Amino acid sequence: xxxxxxxxxxxxxxxHFEDLDIPFEEADFVPPAPPVxxxxxQPASAFSIERVPPGWFGDWHPVPQRLMAVYLSGSGExxxxxxxxxxxxxxxxxxxxxxxxxxxRSSVTGTEDMHVLIxxxxx
Numbered sequence: 001x002x003x004x005x006x007x008x009x010x011x012x013x014x015x016h017f018e019d020l021d022i023p024f025e026e027a028d029f030v031p032p033a034p035p036v037x038x039x040x041x042q043p044a045s046a047f048s049i050e051r052v053p054p055g056w057f058g059d060w061h062p063v064p065q066r067l068m069a070v071y072l073s074g075s076g077e078x079x080x081x082x083x084x085x086x087x088x089x090x091x092x093x094x095x096x097x098x099x100x101x102x103x104x105r106s107s108v109t110g111t112e113d114m115h116v117l118i119x120x121x122x123x
Contacts, residue, residue, distance in 0.1 A: 013101025
């Protein structure tokens with residue numbers, strides 16, 4: 001099973017992490033090729049590639065809008081306002097929904113640039 005990491009703000013503005021599984025169903029996505037397993041489609045409004053240098057640190061901040069981040073290279077850490085920390089390594093998929101409240105801290109912990117695919121999601 002493939003999973004992703006969600007960060008969200010509760011009613012008091014505190015952020016928390018949650019691990020969620022991605023559901024897959026068989027789909028004829030690219031006929032005449034054989035069927036593949038595909039997750040349900042979700043709308044996205046824009047995308048960008050973020051490059052963050054080694055040593056970068058972002059103190060408490062919410063995300064500007066709901067987004068999905070796919071970590072491609074480098075390594076980092078994110079800390080929710082409840083104190084829980086998670087490593088951000090290549091292959092990590094993050095649904096960031098902490099658009100209100102204290103937000104989270106994030107940093108690049110490795111010695112190389114971190115590259116992240118950012119998919120902006122509608123509200």
